[in-house]
Amino acid sequence: MKRSSVLSCLACLPVLILLNSLWIPWGSAAPVQGPPASAGSKPTTTTVIVKAAKGLQLAQQLAAINGHGGVVKRSIPKLNLHVVEVPAGAATAITKELSSDPAIARVEANHQRSIKGFPALAPPLAPQTSATGLPWQLLQISWDQVYGSVSPTSLATVAVLDTGADATHPDLTGIVVPGTSILDGSDGTT
Numbered sequence: 012m013k014r015s016s017v018l019s020c021l022a023c024l025p026v027l028i029l030l031n032s033l034w035i036p037w038g039s040a041a042p043v044q045g046p047p048a049s050a051g052s053k054p055t056t057t058t059v060i061v062k063a064a065k066g067l068q069l070a071q072q073l074a075a076i077n078g079h080g081g082v083v084k085r086s087i088p089k090l091n092l093h094v095v096e097v098p099a100g101a102a103t104a105i106t107k108e109l110s111s112d113p114a115i116a117r118v119e120a121n122h123q124r125s126i127k128g129f130p131a132l133a134p135p136l137a138p139q140t141s142a143t144g145l146p147w148q149l150l151q152i153s154w155d156q157v158y159g160s161v162s163p164t165s166l167a168t169v170a171v172l173d174t175g176a177d178a179t180h181p182d183l184t185g186i187v188v189p190g191t192s193i194l195d196g197s198d199g200t201t
Contacts, residue, residue: 055098058094059105059106059121060095060119061081061092062091062118063075063092063093063115065116076109094121
């Protein structure tokens, strides 16, 4: 197998893995909110995701949320995001109050998804190996034929698929090379 063919196969592998991980059968998903309730009873609480306004200290963000009756369960401080538990009966009113507070940028329902129609907690499949001892997926890309046959003598330029790189960031100064955006035909650095 030619070196360029092997490199093409290896370059496509991360993309295929990424696409496979993003596949979710949305049609069979059902929203679930709050903690599990016993059969026939309604949940007593529900969760919302709150994004605080920029420029506020964490204590100010938490005070704004708690002041409207929310209880912060988890936070991502660098993104000003909080998972907030509110009483189910007052969720609509609390959401409106939070939305009108200038300390809060956005409030959204915390929709969780579950997949139906698949065996619950099926044991993981054992990795299938060939007679050579390699996993089958490595044989599919001829890994056994090319491993160790290439001896790099210089640095390589690596292509990165990213949906939000800021090439003007100081950490990337001088190391981002021109590329191509398949969406708008730009050089990929903007």
